[in-house]
Amino acid sequence: MKRVLGVALGVLTAIGGFVDMGDLVANAETGARFDMNLAWVVVVGGIGIVLYAEMSGRVAALCGRPVFDLVRERLGPRFGLANLIASFFINFLTLTAEIAGVALALSLVSSVNYLLLIPIVAFLVWLVCWRMPFQMMERVFGLLGLCLLVFAVTLWKIGPDWNQLLSEASHPHVPGSESVFTYAYYGIALFGAAMTPYEVFFFSSGAVEDGWTKKDLGENRANVLIGFPLGVVLSLAIMASAHLVLAPRHISVEQLSQVALPVASAVGRVGLAVVIIGIFAATFGAALETALSAGYVAAQYFGWPWGKRRSPRNSARFHIVVVLTLLGAALFGITGVDPVKVTEYSIVLSAAALPLTYFPILVIANDPNYMGPDHTNGRVVNALATVYLVILLLVAVATIPLIIITKGGS
Amino acid sequence: MAHDRVLHATLDLLDRQLRDRNGVLCGNVDDVEIEIDDASGQPYVASIVTGPGALAYRLGLRRLGTWLERASTGLHDAGDAPLDDRIHVPIEFVTSIGPTIELAIHAKQLASYDTEQWWVDHVITHIPGNDSRATE
Numbered sequence: 001m002k003r004v005l006g007v008a009l010g011v012l013t014a015i016g017g018f019v020d021m022g023d024l025v026a027n028a029e030t031g032a033r034f035d036m037n038l039a040w041v042v043v044v045g046g047i048g049i050v051l052y053a054e055m056s057g058r059v060a061a062l063c064g065r066p067v068f069d070l071v072r073e074r075l076g077p078r079f080g081l082a083n084l085i086a087s088f089f090i091n092f093l094t095l096t097a098e099i100a101g102v103a104l105a106l107s108l109v110s111s112v113n114y115l116l117l118i119p120i121v122a123f124l125v126w127l128v129c130w131r132m133p134f135q136m137m138e139r140v141f142g143l144l145g146l147c148l149l150v151f152a153v154t155l156w157k158i159g160p161d162w163n164q165l166l167s168e169a170s171h172p173h174v175p176g177s178e179s180v181f182t183y184a185y186y187g188i189a190l191f192g193a194a195m196t197p198y199e200v201f202f203f204s205s206g207a208v209e210d211g212w213t214k215k216d217l218g219e220n221r222a223n224v225l226i227g228f229p230l231g232v233v234l235s236l237a238i239m240a241s242a243h244l245v246l247a248p249r250h251i252s253v254e255q256l257s258q259v260a261l262p263v264a265s266a267v268g269r270v271g272l273a274v275v276i277i278g279i280f281a282a283t284f285g286a287a288l289e290t291a292l293s294a295g296y297v298a299a300q301y302f303g304w305p306w307g308k309r310r311s312p313r314n315s316a317r318f319h320i321v322v323v324l325t326l327l328g329a330a331l332f333g334i335t336g337v338d339p340v341k342v343t344e345y346s347i348v349l350s351a352a353a354l355p356l357t358y359f360p361i362l363v364i365a366n367d368p369n370y371m372g373p374d375h376t377n378g379r380v381v382n383a384l385a386t387v388y389l390v391i392l393l394l395v396a397v398a399t400i401p402l403i404i405i406t407k408g409g410s
Numbered sequence: 411m412a413h414d415r416v417l418h419a420t421l422d423l424l425d426r427q428l429r430d431r432n433g434v435l436c437g438n439v440d441d442v443e444i445e446i447d448d449a450s451g452q453p454y455v456a457s458i459v460t461g462p463g464a465l466a467y468r469l470g471l472r473r474l475g476t477w478l479e480r481a482s483t484g485l486h487d488a489g490d491a492p493l494d495d496r497i498h499v500p501i502e503f504v505t506s507i508g509p510t511i512e513l514a515i516h517a518k519q520l521a522s523y524d525t526e527q528w529w530v531d532h533v534i535t536h537i538p539g540n541d542s543r544a545t546e
Contacts, residue, residue: 080425302438
């Protein structure tokens with residue numbers, strides 16, 4: 001059991017990163033609009049986050065330095081600050097969407113307007129940040145998030161032609177009804193969602209919070225290799241079930257509740273209950289991940305004491321940033337902004353900021369002064385990581401023009 | 411660490427995390443002060459500069475930086491400070507240079523601690539559960 005719980009950090013990070021508010025909708029939407037033609041992007045993004053999350057966890061275990069610490073150190077104060085502002089802004093948008101997502105999941109069962117639930121949700125997120133021990137947090141929300149595996153059950157219940165599904169996914173093409181630009185836009189959205197920077201902020205800071213040392217390198221690998229592939233599988237299951245159930249009925253996904261439709265139709269009431277718990281846990285987990293990441297990045301850039309391991313009294317500025325960010329996100333959410341739109345923009349924009357976060361990780365993971373002589377990157381990892389850095393750069397350059405050309409994917 | 415390792419002030423010092431004598435995080439190396447040795451004419455790192463003033467200065471906000479530095483040097487800590495002021499840490503007080511820079515002083519002796527203390531005194535104290543030990 002201890003072994004199982006040992007991967008809770010990876011599972012929570014991945015569920016909060018892969019199947020949070022943004023991805024739930026993005027996966028279902030692309031499944032309904034593009035069939036399985038964008039499935040490969042989720043796999044490519046998944047491999048990328050496995051590579052870089054493993055590096056960030058390894059650095060954190062060996063020298064106790066989390067990602068944003070490295071960003072400041074390798075990029076210097078100016079580029080570091082630019083990255084801080086960009087990451088903070090993206091984080092803020094994501095947090096707004098997640099809080100709205102939790103509120104929407106709760107409104108499905110309580111039939112109270114979700115806007116009224118936003119302040120309550122924000123308060124609950126703050127309470128967990130303020131009081132709940134880190135390990136308990138990662139276990140509770142990581143395990144509850146596993147309820148989303150009901151999407152895999154859904155897929156199995158539908159009983160599709162697996163060979164056809166696989167061959168569709170492995171022979172991608174731009175569907176006739178879509179342009180190359182919208183295809184690329186949604187591709188970038190999925191890629192940005194898979195490699196969204198708050199995952200490594202949270203994962204590496206969590207490794208420090210969990211007190212990982214050299215002995216935990218195996219645990220790091222297990223977390224990464226179980227957590228993120230699980231996220232990929234969940235993403236693909238959501239995409240495939242939307243493709244099989246929603247596309248034939250010409251339902252396009254615009255709301256969170258529509259994501260749950262395939263489950264309701266294939267598994268019934270129990271499935272619906274389980275999926276709502278799963279959506280609640282995943283969005284709540286992602287809200288925690290982004291709220292804490294806001295504090296992590298600010299504290300690590302300025303060198304303040306940070307972390308849930310320390311009492312709020314001993315990490316005052318960290319907790320102030322967390323509570324102010326939550327307050328701002330709740331206020332923004334209450335204005336009635338469309339959480340689906342907010343989250344779409346946040347994941348696409350995060351694609352533009354990715355290289356500034358991932359480059360310093362790669363540099364430090366090769367520095368024997370940090371890693372010791374035996375634990376720097378091997379050749380294969382470096383080759384792959386370099387390829388991904390090039391992809392990240394290309395994606396970053398293409399993002400803004402694509403937003404303009406496609407008018408936000410419509 | 412090997413004794414013959416060459417340290418580069420920009421690479422091995424600047425922007426690194428500082429930790430005080432109890433291991434508490436206490437700011438970053440926001441700048442370094444270099445002096446010229448009278449006897450040999452060689453430049454050396456005389457002290458580490460830390461605090462919002464030094465950071466603002468390095469970000470190019472010179473006027474803000476100077477103002478912040480002046481504001482923080484004015485507030486002398488009457489405690490056990492062997493430091494001349496609260497933003498310069500003489501290199502003698504640096505005990506180790508690695509992924510973090512370890513200092514032989516207390517975090518409270520540095521100007522960057524003031525805002526931390528301000529938030530504790532004015533906000534954190536008034537919220538229940540602020541002392542909860544959020545540990546396993």
